[in-house]
Amino acid sequence: MEMIPAPAAPAKPTAPGAAGTESCRARALLGPAGPVRNGNRKPPRGPAGMEQCPPARVPEVGGGCGRGDRMDQAQRERLESIVGHVFADASLPELALRHASMSESRVASNERLEFLGDAVLGLVACERIYQLYPHLLEGEMTKIKSTVVSRQTCAAIGDGLGLPDLLELGKGMKSGALPHSLSAAALEAMVAAIYLDAGLERARRFLIPLLDPRIAEAAASGHQENYKSILQHHAQSELGGAPVYVVTCESGPDHSKLFEISVRVGERRFAAGRGASKKQAEQHAAMLALAEMGVLAIDPAGKPRLIRRNGRAGEGESAHAEEPGGAA
Template sequence: MLQHSFRNPDLLREALTHASVADSRLASNERMEFLGDAVLELVICEHLYHRFPNYLEGDLTKIKSAVVSGTTCAVVARESGLTALLHTGKGVAGQSMPASLAAAVYESVVAAIYLDGGLDAARQFVMRTLGPHIDAIASGVDSHNYKAVLQQYAQKNLKTAPVYELLDEKGPDHSKCFEVCVVLDGRRFSSAWGPNKKSAEQKAAMLALRELGIISGADAPRDTGHRHGPRS
């Protein structure tokens, strides 16, 4: 199940002991949960940093937050059978266990493995149990991050990166609109307007993905704001 042979079984015993049955809270897995949360974030952040080299900090943060969320950790704890091993008071066990407790036992076990076998051992456990969820979560988080999708496509298939050209800007300083287009591998795509450069770039990337046939109109929001300048 854990695929880790503990040199100090007391660490695992503590990780699987809920405060409701411990002699004291210090003897429960609460401190383990605290440490495991930090180890888990380190492992996932390092993995995402290398797995998605073209993603900006904000993109990576969104994926990380979803991967290490209590919901995901609870699912993994149940999948790996950890919830059945947690020692709790009566009325809290198995599938009836609250998600918060299930997530806590997962983080506690991560900490126990880290303390017993070091970071490499903890990393192996995390990637074996959480790893299969990462790409699915990343796909969901980034489904409308058109710049990231276009960047990946361009680097993988064209060995280059898209360039975002600012074509025009209109309106007073407090309410400007910006027109941006994508230039990729010598090809200029349809332009898009947005209330700020970031929004205009996302819309321009969406249009480029459409014209490349990577996404369809159904994959994008209806109100794209393209082909139209700011309202007068």
């Protein structure tokens, strides 16, 4: 008698989340270009050599005041031109610019990259402060770092790069001005994207030109009140007048100005100071005037040191160690 084959058993239902897990494992093994054969291809790896699973695609949720659609080739090329890096993993810059309002889950937004980028940014900032100012103590370096990695500074950098124009935003974000926190978050997420795509050295090369001018400005502004205050005191007590600061030269384009400011007390004129802002130039001019008056000395490393205070020999301390308007 002819045997009739038994019907195939129905497929077992997949537990919630299992499909995503299996899909993730499959991507880790197969990769975007197909299976691994004979050891010719390896799964993608992160900076520490760990196997990585590409982020799952998130369903479209509508447009916003920034990019409402997925990043196309022209937008990606524009971004890569801005940050100076061509991404091997195209999903990373897209994720870095995806706001939570555009995602069904916050895990699929740029918040995790923002977390990682904040750490990378802080590391590079600390490294540069340590390298550029070998004479500063821990507390002084911490003050500079807190300014350089602040939300306000990160937002200014992000705005300058034009990152808000590339953000992928949901419909709820389309009205009103965007908060600065979005630009700061986009910058930190982009730092993480570059770090994951090409490593720490590439992230460092991206950040250094952006951070160095702000580190210099924070370092100068941190000492500005002291130098000008010290000069004010000594000028009045020794020269009988208050310092007057005069801009003697202003050069360079609007985005990269160089100021030269001289300081005089009565008929005595001192060497001109220079800086990227008037405040920096005044700070430098006051420091040079104090050196010319013999109030402080500047060592070969650029460290100013008080050698006398109020007509008496000083203790050899750094100029910024003295409080403004110290006791006579």
